[in-house]
Amino acid sequence: xxxWNVDPEPSKEKKGRLARARGNLARRHSERxxxxxxxxxxxxxxxxxxxxxxxxxxxxVHALTLAVTAGGIWFIVRGWGGWGMVPGALLLALGWSLxxxxxxxxxxxxxxxxxEAPELFALVDEVAGTRGVDTIVVNDWxxxxxxxxxxxxxxxxxxxxxxWEILSPQQRIALLGHEMGHYVNGDTRHGLVVAAAxxxxxxxxxxxxxxxxxxxxxxxTLQLIVDLLYVVPxxxxxxVLTLLDRLSMRxxxxxxxxxxxxxxxxxxxxxALEWMDRMLILDSAAVTLGREVNRTSLNRPRGKQQTDAWAxxxxxxxxxxxxxxxxxxxxxxxxxxxxxxxxxxxxxxPTHLRHACxxxxxxxxxxxxxxxxxDRRIAEELADARTKVALQILQDGY
Numbered sequence: 143x144x145x146w147n148v149d150p151e152p153s154k155e156k157k158g159r160l161a162r163a164r165g166n167l168a169r170r171h172s173e174r175x176x177x178x179x180x181x182x183x184x185x186x187x188x189x190x191x192x193x194x195x196x197x198x199x200x201x202x203v204h205a206l207t208l209a210v211t212a213g214g215i216w217f218i219v220r221g222w223g224g225w226g227m228v229p230g231a232l233l234l235a236l237g238w239s240l241x242x243x244x245x246x247x248x249x250x251x252x253x254x255x256x257x258e259a260p261e262l263f264a265l266v267d268e269v270a271g272t273r274g275v276d277t278i279v280v281n282d283w284x285x286x287x288x289x290x291x292x293x294x295x296x297x298x299x300x301x302x303x304x305x306w307e308i309l310s311p312q313q314r315i316a317l318l319g320h321e322m323g324h325y326v327n328g329d330t331r332h333g334l335v336v337a338a339a340x341x342x343x344x345x346x347x348x349x350x351x352x353x354x355x356x357x358x359x360x361x362x363t364l365q366l367i368v369d370l371l372y373v374v375p376x377x378x379x380x381x382v383l384t385l386l387d388r389l390s391m392r393x394x395x396x397x398x399x400x401x402x403x404x405x406x407x408x409x410x411x412x413x414a415l416e417w418m419d420r421m422l423i424l425d426s427a428a429v430t431l432g433r434e435v436n437r438t439s440l441n442r443p444r445g446k447q448q449t450d451a452w453a454x455x456x457x458x459x460x461x462x463x464x465x466x467x468x469x470x471x472x473x474x475x476x477x478x479x480x481x482x483x484x485x486x487x488x489x490x491x492p493t494h495l496r497h498a499c500x501x502x503x504x505x506x507x508x509x510x511x512x513x514x515x516x517d518r519r520i521a522e523e524l525a526d527a528r529t530k531v532a533l534q535i536l537q538d539g540y
Contacts (some may be wrong), residue, residue, distance in 0.1 A: 195423030323404030
């Protein structure tokens with residue numbers, strides 16, 4: 143099939159060196175895993191030697207943070223009341239910025255508990271095959287994700303309404319299946335220890351980043367000297383980040399493929415493939431939301447009642463707009479995605495490879511099906527959140 147003019151406007155997105163390297167590494171590992179599957183290999187979660195080494199490297203990073211903090215305490219105790227308190231305070235501030243952070247629930251977006259949305263939580267449990275999550279956060283993200291929050295590591299599902307609202311019921315099950323799959327697929331990269339080490343290393347990298355040089359500024363020479371002094375530690379941080387990427391990336395790609403398998407088992411292979419196709423038009427969803435924001439600013443509804451009514455209709459207008467995208471455009475986007483190696487982010491396998499992975503072997507029938515009545519009950523549980531998130535988008539912009 144000829145791809146002439148299928149991508150008339152190549153992507154102009156600029157990525158940093160680290161993101162490009164990570165994306166290339168992710169693509170190589172995902173291609174190798176897919177080749178192994180085509181050759182008759184199996185795909186299963188496991189903790190291999192690379193995962194153990196990644197965990198060990200992460201522990202070394204955390205040990206450095208502890209050493210910095212301990213050094214700050216030592217300087218303050220030994221130099222109490224004198225100049226020794228200055229380096230002590232600096233080291234303590236650095237150690238505080240590098241500390242592992244426990245995620246907290248947001249205060250400016252709807253948070254759902256089991257008592258508030260029993261039908262939605264029951265669906266998540268059914269898809270997960272066990273107790274799914276403790277809390278669901280509903281926001282304006284055109285995506286979804288899982289994680290943990292608090293010291294006890296409670297399970298959290300972040301549900302982006304702009305994505306949820308453009309999916310069919312079975313596609314929503316595929317989305318939930320993929321997210322729940324991350325809890326059982328051995329993804330070292332998203333474990334608490336390794337993820338916290340990544341955050342610490344990225345903070346180090348930020349501190350050692352070279353500053354802007356203005357030739358007319360008298361302090362430019364001093365800034366240049368400081369940047370030169372930072373070259374070696376910056377390279378060391380980049381080296382450790384690259385090492386962690388190489389040790390954990392294969393497990394990360396395998397985890398994404400496994401999560402896709404869970405999506406197909408829950409919703410059916412067909413629904414999972416359709417859900418992936420919807421991920422290719424997320425840019426169109428962002429454009430539609432931006433257009434709705436502009437339209438609201440030009441023709442602002444009067445009064446709370448009209449405003450709420452306009453906000454409630456946002457999701458119907460968004461779903462109708464994206465449903466009008468013809469099949470030929472979906473096919474073009476699939477081909478563009480393959481040419482550009484489109485992926486959700488720099489750590490995910492390219493979407494077309496995920497698509498190919500699901501088509502290996504026999505198609506899977508759905509294990510979970512939503513009927514109209516259950517879909518209506520879930521919509522009722524999300525009604526208040528739908529209005530609040532829509533108002534946030536229309537008032538704050540997108």
